[in-house]
Amino acid sequence: MSKILGHDLKRYEALGLGAIARKVHAGERLSLAEGHALFDCTDVTAVGALAHARRTALHGDRTFYVVNRHINYTNVCINGCAFCAYQREKGQDGGFELSVADAVERLLEAPLPPREVHIVGGCHPDLHLSFFVELLSTVQNALPDAALKCFTAVEIAHFARLEGISTREVLQVLKNAGLAMLPGGGAEIFAPEVRRRICPKKSSAEEWLRIHGEAHALGLATNCTMLFGHLESIDDRLDHLDRLRTQQDKTGGFTCFIPLPFQTENSAIKVERPLTGLDELRTIAVSRLMLDNIPHVKAYWVMLTVKQAQAALFFGADDLDGTVVEEKIGHMAGATSRQELTKSQLQDMIRGMGLTPVERDARFKPISDEERRSALQEA
Ligand code: V47
Ligand code: SF4
Numbered sequence: 001m002s003k004i005l006g007h008d009l010k011r012y013e014a015l016g017l018g019a020i021a022r023k024v025h026a027g028e029r030l031s032l033a034e035g036h037a038l039f040d041c042t043d044v045t046a047v048g049a050l051a052h053a054r055r056t057a058l059h060g061d062r063t064f065y066v067v068n069r070h071i072n073y074t075n076v077c078i079n080g081c082a083f084c085a086y087q088r089e090k091g092q093d094g095g096f097e098l099s100v101a102d103a104v105e106r107l108l109e110a111p112l113p114p115r116e117v118h119i120v121g122g123c124h125p126d127l128h129l130s131f132f133v134e135l136l137s138t139v140q141n142a143l144p145d146a147a148l149k150c151f152t153a154v155e156i157a158h159f160a161r162l163e164g165i166s167t168r169e170v171l172q173v174l175k176n177a178g179l180a181m182l183p184g185g186g187a188e189i190f191a192p193e194v195r196r197r198i199c200p201k202k203s204s205a206e207e208w209l210r211i212h213g214e215a216h217a218l219g220l221a222t223n224c225t226m227l228f229g230h231l232e233s234i235d236d237r238l239d240h241l242d243r244l245r246t247q248q249d250k251t252g253g254f255t256c257f258i259p260l261p262f263q264t265e266n267s268a269i270k271v272e273r274p275l276t277g278l279d280e281l282r283t284i285a286v287s288r289l290m291l292d293n294i295p296h297v298k299a300y301w302v303m304l305t306v307k308q309a310q311a312a313l314f315f316g317a318d319d320l321d322g323t324v325v326e327e328k329i330g331h332m333a334g335a336t337s338r339q340e341l342t343k344s345q346l347q348d349m350i351r352g353m354g355l356t357p358v359e360r361d362a363r364f365k366p367i368s369d370e371e372r373r374s375a376l377q378e379a
Contacts, residue, residue, distance in 0.1 A: 055297070133173060142165060149223075152188050257287060281311060
């Protein structure tokens with residue numbers, strides 16, 4: 001076997017990655033030590049090529065995007081995570097709460113009817129479950145073709161505490177009101193020592209994973225994330241990826257993994273060595289290789305920048321997220337990307353890399369041009 005995954009095996013042997021390349025080729029699970037070797041490898045392009053081979057084996061050159069709209073309903077939050085530039089205390093200047101009518105008005109402003117609506121916010125002390133039920137059912141009525149991907153596991157845990165009911169009950173109530181998916185936020189880094197320093201009041205790793213397992217059992221797909229480039233070590237990143245794939249083995253409902261590079265501005269965390277562009281690409285590539293049971297890896301252009309997201313499509317990522325339209329969490333922390341891309345800009349970004357754009361829905365089902373045309377006629 002001199003050729004492996006379209007690349008010369010000798011290249012990997014020379015780098016000490018021969019066994020890993022053979023395992024990737026055979027679709028076998030990599031160990032944590034092998035993950036380490038990928039982080040340590042002096043040739044980041046070799047690691048990227050392996051991840052690209054895996055991404056190509058899964059998806060060919062198809063590259064996904066979604067016409068979506070993000071809405072942040074409040075930045076008032078009782079958790080006060082050290083890394084968060086978005087959060088405000090109740091009553092503090094700059095704090096906001098959207099009403100249901102405000103949220104729907106913003107959603108209807110979008111130039112194309114979104115197929116995915118991503119709604120998240122802070123853990124507000126006074127917003128009760130009845131508000132979120134009304135929000136979901138009003139949005140679903142206004143946009144019947146949109147999948148509602150709303151509320152991180154951290155918000156679900158918060159709603160459960162406010163109502164004095166279980167997280168499973170909260171998920172069931174929200175599902176009945178139209179919830180289709182949970183987004184992947186709130187995972188941050190699972191390692192307890194780092195979690196204690198960056199987000200001590202937030203749900204623990206165990207609680208976050210349990211809630212995703214409960215959502216999967218109720219038939220709700222979910223996404224997962226990793227916030228990296230702050231106080232965590234490489235071991236912590238690998239531990240995080242390992243916990244995600246272990247959960248996926250058990251409950252199988254993760255659709256997409258989103259690596260989130262830490263944006264450093266307006267944050268209480270001072271990072272000694274900020275991430276380089278290659279650190280970001282390597283982490284995306286290793287994630288693709290470790291997460292053998294999660295189908296998609298997203299290059300979230302909002303946090304990565306548009307050009308880095310394009311590069312990530314050759315380091316294991318197969319999705320660009322979407323049009324977004326309004327983003328606060330990353331931008332209040334210094335993200336320099338725009339807040340909106342049009343559908344044709346997303347297509348051009350993908351075609352510009354020699355890849356094939358595929359419009360998808362929230363669960364990655366491709367949307368045909370015909371389906372899109374008839375949705376537009378009905379709108
Ligand atoms: O959980 C907060 C992160 C997340 C910063 O599921 C920061 O499809 C970087 O989860 N620098 C929310 N990241 C965003 C998120 C997401 C985004 C897009 C798509 C999906 C999906 C999920 O943003 C938070 C936190 O990890 N975050 N502050 C920061 N300074
Ligand atoms: Fe609140 Fe989320 Fe910010 Fe933490 S990251 S303070 S939970 S809004």
